Amino acid sequence: MSLNPLKLAPQDCGDCPIRHRAVCSRCDGPELARLEEMKYYRSFEAGQNVVWSGDRMDFVASVVSGIASMTQTMEDGRRQMVGLLLPSDFVGRPGRTVAPYDVTATTDLVMCCFRRKPFEDMMATTPHVAQRLLEMTLDELDAAREWMLLLGRKTAREKIASLLAILARRDTGLKAKAAKGPISFDLPLTREEMADYLGLTLETVSRQMNALKRDGVVELAERRRIIVPDFDRLAEETGDDADGGFLS
Amino acid sequence: MSLNPLKLAPQDCGDCPIRHRAVCSRCDGPELARLEEMKYYRSFEAGQNVVWSGDRMDFVASVVSGIASMTQTMEDGRRQMVGLLLPSDFVGRPGRTVAPYDVTATTDLVMCCFRRKPFEDMMATTPHVAQRLLEMTLDELDAAREWMLLLGRKTAREKIASLLAILARRDTGLKAKAAKGPISFDLPLTREEMADYLGLTLETVSRQMNALKRDGVVELAERRRIIVPDFDRLAEETGDDADGGFLS
DNA sequence: TGATTGCCTTGATCAGGATCAAATGAAAGG
DNA sequence: CCTTTCATTTGATCCTGATCAAGGCAATCA
Incomplete structure (x- = not known):
């Protein structure tokens, strides 16, 4: 699975640092428990790489603290950031196994990760989760398009x-x-x-x-x-x- | 609902011009029948506007033939295209009621539309559909990010x-x-x-x-x-x- | 304390693309 | 056929942001 940020509404997160409530704000009990079971944390130092473009990625994640950026690089070194991941942003693409962009910690970074397979399984059986992810992806797409206006015309x-x-x-x-x-x-x-x-x-x-x-x-x-x-x-x-x- | 293109794989469409099989390639019988019931066609002449930014949009659609473009315009007239909709591309955002961009037919255009409400209802009850839409949206996001590299660095x-x-x-x-x-x-x-x-x-x-x-x-x-x-x-x-x- | 390093600023010059302007070409209509 | 309109080309000039090059500043480390 490759990386894409999906914004989670911080207010949905309560005091849970992984903020996964936002993934399925209508889920209670069993689903939340399943999310809780499959989660784990990873931290990175500023400048450290989270994944390289082309890497296999076996998790989805949300940013707990710190900032990460997704960048694309051309052969001759020209670089364009294509995503900026702030706390509560979601990262990862259910259904994809390979990351299309470099993801780098620009500050010290803590991410809460879920293994891809069980996360996907939950998505498949819990319609709300898939719908919530769709909504977040649409938000991200809007952001990307505003970014395009910025890059092209400002x-x-x-x-x-x-x-x-x-x-x-x-x-x-x-x-x-x-x-x-x-x-x-x-x-x-x-x-x-x-x-x-x-x-x-x-x-x-x-x-x-x-x-x-x-x-x-x-x-x-x-x-x-x-x-x-x-x-x-x-x-x-x-x-x-x-x-x-x-x-x- | 506002507009976003979601690419449908043409090969999924069989000979159905609306290609909605691709929306749920694993659906048989009842779901397809429901889609069939709620569909209707609209055509536009080259240059004609499909929706204006800010308009209420009560449908999602896929492009049957012709080409449409999504553009954003600044107050002083600077314009940036943010989406190019070719045949088999999907347009529309389940869950949103207002279009964030102008959509214009750049050639003569035929779209196959589905009323938003029943489409959303089907999404809510058919997990495959939500997942398929998520996948398509992720593809679109990838395309937007490659476009960002183009705009920023090429x-x-x-x-x-x-x-x-x-x-x-x-x-x-x-x-x-x-x-x-x-x-x-x-x-x-x-x-x-x-x-x-x-x-x-x-x-x-x-x-x-x-x-x-x-x-x-x-x-x-x-x-x-x-x-x-x-x-x-x-x-x-x-x-x-x-x-x-x-x-x- | 001095040296190194990373980040930022500032200056001089250059060039890629924008802007302004005009001409050409092609399709449509009377 | 001539006129109109719209798309495209081409030219001349300008300007924004890129490039090349130094220098400053603060934090870190020996």
Whole structure:
């Protein structure tokens, strides 16, 4: 099975670190118990590789803490990030045995894994699980398509602003665009990783970050902390329309 | 429900034009009969809109003939195609009511539709269907990610070659990269549509198409017909590695 | 403490593709 | 047949972001 991220709603996870409740929020008792039985944890250090493209993958997993990225690399070394896995994101593809992308821990990382076979068996016998996974995959597909718009049509400045807005939303848990008062969050990516996300070079990322700083859109604090004085202002810089597709 | 394409394997479709056998290749009798009951056809003229972003969508569908495209548009008019729907592709998202993208018929188009509600009901009671849809969605996600690599890291020439290779493969049904002898197929897109697919301008598309022609990679025949004297040669121009991810 | 290393910034220059503009070609309609 | 319209080509110029090259800064380690 190869890797794909499927977002789990954090609120479904309760205090269970593996958050697998979200996989089947309507399952009680037996299914949850079965999930509980087959789970195990793996941790990785920052920079360590989780799987290589082409590897056999015998598990699906969800991110407990830390961040991983999925990247594709061309023969001559050009790299494009195609997935960014944050806590509560799901990874893995029921039914596939080979990973199509490299997955790398960009920070220290803990994942909660389920062996593929029993997980698939449960999927086959528990309709809710398959449906929930389908829903999560559709969300991921939407995200990929917004990403495509970013890669294909946005300017460097808009790309940076978009990425910061995405991270800010994920980190602070805000769904809507509007937000009063300053927001701050940790930037978990290096300039190079941001560049790979955005289809830019690291120099351009650096320049545009500082341009946004000069213009008062963000402040760059110690230890890669980002302060956003006015989220709406940042949102304006993304090039997205104000209401931004939060309809279901 | 909003739109997403899910590829159906044409070989699963038998002689049924709606190809819904592929939705549940393991279903016999009752499920197929239910699908048969709820289906209806819609046709569109080239250029006509199927749904607008934000519209309510009460059906899922598969493309019977013709081509449709999903596009996202920014306020200032910049456009990015995020999905290209060829015959046998599936469109629609069980569980969602609002389309997130514009869907437009780029040629005359016939779609076979299923009302969303009964389709969802069948999904809920027929595990195979949900699993099959999940599989198709995962394929679509893979395609989106390859598209992301194209948008973020490929040169204009590589982008054009990649698109032509994709269309050639779909049109001629070849799975592998290798192909002896010349291939020809119809280019169903205008220069502008190609540009929207590739994140380029139509002028750049035109120039690079003619560059590929000058270099003998393709021939541009009458009525938008494309002749590829040597598919391997075209494949080399895409920037993808030779084996190209045809592992499952 | 100094050296190394990884990450980031900054500068100078270049080039790939965008933009603006005009001409050509082909199909459709009166 | 001429006109209109739309798709495409081609040319000239511009500009954004890439590339090449140094230098700075902070953390880590000997």
